[in-house]
Amino acid sequence: MTLAKIAGLAACLAVGAPALATAGATPHEAVTEEDGKFFNAEEMPTFMVLEDGTVDWYTFSGFRRYHAECHVCHGPDGQGSSYAPGLASSVMRLDYFEFVGIVASGYEKGNSVMPAFGTNRNVMCYVDDLYVYLRAVGSGAIPRGRPANRMDKPESAIAFENDCMG
Numbered sequence: 001m002t003l004a005k006i007a008g009l010a011a012c013l014a015v016g017a018p019a020l021a022t023a024g025a026t027p028h029e030a031v032t033e034e035d036g037k038f039f040n041a042e043e044m045p046t047f048m049v050l051e052d053g054t055v056d057w058y059t060f061s062g063f064r065r066y067h068a069e070c071h072v073c074h075g076p077d078g079q080g081s082s083y084a085p086g087l088a089s090s091v092m093r094l095d096y097f098e099f100v101g102i103v104a105s106g107y108e109k110g111n112s113v114m115p116a117f118g119t120n121r122n123v124m125c126y127v128d129d130l131y132v133y134l135r136a137v138g139s140g141a142i143p144r145g146r147p148a149n150r151m152d153k154p155e156s157a158i159a160f161e162n163d164c165m166g
């Protein structure tokens, strides 16, 4: 379904740059834009922050989704809690596919459990948003807290959301 669609698209786009596709080597810099969605040199989703602090729609959306779905365990602003790791730093080492895989499938380690969200549309339809938001915080491109200004919601985000949320 949608996850396959997203991953499939990203995989097609990534074919040209296999040498760069290693965890930790991903630069955050946006080199292309498609209707308000930004991509780095590896064609992976990334954030955009303007000089006045305005963030792209997806980063803002990720902030909201994170605080609705992940905050309860992972702490505010991706900073971690006594129960679960700080995702703002996790995404600096996890690449896009590793992140999506963990969110979709979850895992257990000892007594702690990361739930699988693969069938939760409120999460999976916004998994790119979560990733770019957390990378924006983790890289220090945006401060903690709700971004004060954001770009308008792109037409393609509205269309994708309608399709994904079904």
Ligand code: HEC
Pocket: 066, 069, 070, 071, 072, 073, 074, 083, 084, 085, 087, 090, 094, 099, 102, 103, 107, 108, 109, 112, 113, 114, 115, 117, 123, 130
């Ligand atoms: C019910 C609590 C809970 C919720 C809700 C939750 N997580 Fe987790 N998550 C965990 C725990 C606990 C771990 C760590 C498991 C371990 O390694 O011990 C984890 C681990 C992770 C990891 C791996 C981190 C790393 O450093 O390797 C990612 C990525 C992740 N979660 C993403 C998310 C996202 C995104 C959301 C929101 C959509 C979310 N989680 C919601 C409990 C939760």
